[in-house]
Amino acid sequence: MAFIDDFYMITQEDLEDIKESISTQDLPTAVNTIKEVLEKQDLVELNIGVTGESGSGKSTFVNAFRGLGDEEEGSAKTGPVETTMEPEVYPHPKYKTVKVWDLPGIGTPNFKADEYLKLVAFERYDFFIIIASDRFRECHTQLAKEIMRMGKKFYFVRSKIDSSIAAEKRKKSFDQKKTLDIIREDCEKGLRKIGIEDPVVFLISNFELGSYDLNLLQERMERELPEHKRNVLMLALPNITLEINEKKKKVLQENIGKVALLSALVATVPIPGLSVGMDVAIVKKEMILMIHPCRSSVKDLGRPLKNSKV
Structure with missing residues (x-):
C-alpha cells in the first residue's frame, strides 16, 4: 500500500480525528480517514525566506541551516558580490517539504520594501530571516515594518559573529559574554533609533x-509556528546543540506513542494484510527519522555537541 510511505508526523488533532472516525463510521470509511491523515502529513511545507544586504552571509546561512557547506552539492551559491538575482529555493536535503529561500539582496538606493516583497512572492513564506553582518540599516527596518503590516513573522540575525569575536580576542581584557552583550545591545539600540520597537537580535x-544564539532563535520560531510546522522545523534543524537534540528526542518519543495507537486502530480493520503492511511501513519511516538525523554545519561535524547559551 503505497500511501503508507507518506507517513510523516501525526499531531494530536489528527489522532482525535482518527478515533472519531473509528467510533462513528464503518471500518472501510475509517481506513480512508487514516489514509488521508497519512497522506496529509507529507504535504506540510515550511517555507523560510532569508534576506539581507549583499555580502551579509545570506547564502551561507541558507547552507548552514540545511547542514551543508558552501561547496557541497545542492548548496546555495556564495561569493563576495551578490549572487542571488531572484528568489532561489533550496529544499532541505532530508526533509524535502522544508524549503529555505535565498532572496535577492536589499539595500540598493532605490529599495522599496513593498515592491521587494511583491517581487519575491511574499505570500509563500512562513517567516523571514533578516540578516545583517554589522549594523542594521533603514532598508532592514523598512522591510521589517512591511512584513509586520502584512501579518507575518521575521527575525533579525546579526551574522559573522565568529569574525567579531576573533577581532576582539586580541585584546587583553577580552570577555566573550561581555563582547556578545555589547554587540547585541548595539544592534538593538540601532534598530530602535530607526523605528523598531522592542527589537530582538540573534x-x-x-x-x-x-x-551562539541558535537555540534562542529556534525557541522563538518554535513558539510562533503552528504545531504541525513546529515539528517539521525541529526535525530539520542541524544536530549541533544539546537543547535541539533533546527537543528532537522528545518529538520522536511522542510520535512513537501516537504511532502505536495508530497501529492499534488499524489492527481493528478486518482487511487481510492491512495491519502488517502498515506496521512495516510506519516502523521503516520512524527508523529513518531516528537513525539518520540531520547533519550539522561543516565546521561542526565531528565536534562535541554544545550548550550554546552564553
Missing part, C-alpha cells in the same frame, strides 16, 4: 552555528 556564526 547572534549567529554561519560556520559555528551552534556556538
Whole structure:
C-alpha cells in the first residue's frame, strides 16, 4: 500500500480525528480517514525566506541551516558580490517539504520594501530571516515594518559573529559574554533609533552555528509556528546543540506513542494484510527519522555537541 510511505508526523488533532472516525463510521470509511491523515502529513511545507544586504552571509546561512557547506552539492551559491538575482529555493536535503529561500539582496538606493516583497512572492513564506553582518540599516527596518503590516513573522540575525569575536580576542581584557552583550545591545539600540520597537537580535556564526544564539532563535520560531510546522522545523534543524537534540528526542518519543495507537486502530480493520503492511511501513519511516538525523554545519561535524547559551 503505497500511501503508507507518506507517513510523516501525526499531531494530536489528527489522532482525535482518527478515533472519531473509528467510533462513528464503518471500518472501510475509517481506513480512508487514516489514509488521508497519512497522506496529509507529507504535504506540510515550511517555507523560510532569508534576506539581507549583499555580502551579509545570506547564502551561507541558507547552507548552514540545511547542514551543508558552501561547496557541497545542492548548496546555495556564495561569493563576495551578490549572487542571488531572484528568489532561489533550496529544499532541505532530508526533509524535502522544508524549503529555505535565498532572496535577492536589499539595500540598493532605490529599495522599496513593498515592491521587494511583491517581487519575491511574499505570500509563500512562513517567516523571514533578516540578516545583517554589522549594523542594521533603514532598508532592514523598512522591510521589517512591511512584513509586520502584512501579518507575518521575521527575525533579525546579526551574522559573522565568529569574525567579531576573533577581532576582539586580541585584546587583553577580552570577555566573550561581555563582547556578545555589547554587540547585541548595539544592534538593538540601532534598530530602535530607526523605528523598531522592542527589537530582538540573534547572534549567529554561519560556520559555528551552534556556538551562539541558535537555540534562542529556534525557541522563538518554535513558539510562533503552528504545531504541525513546529515539528517539521525541529526535525530539520542541524544536530549541533544539546537543547535541539533533546527537543528532537522528545518529538520522536511522542510520535512513537501516537504511532502505536495508530497501529492499534488499524489492527481493528478486518482487511487481510492491512495491519502488517502498515506496521512495516510506519516502523521503516520512524527508523529513518531516528537513525539518520540531520547533519550539522561543516565546521561542526565531528565536534562535541554544545550548550550554546552564553
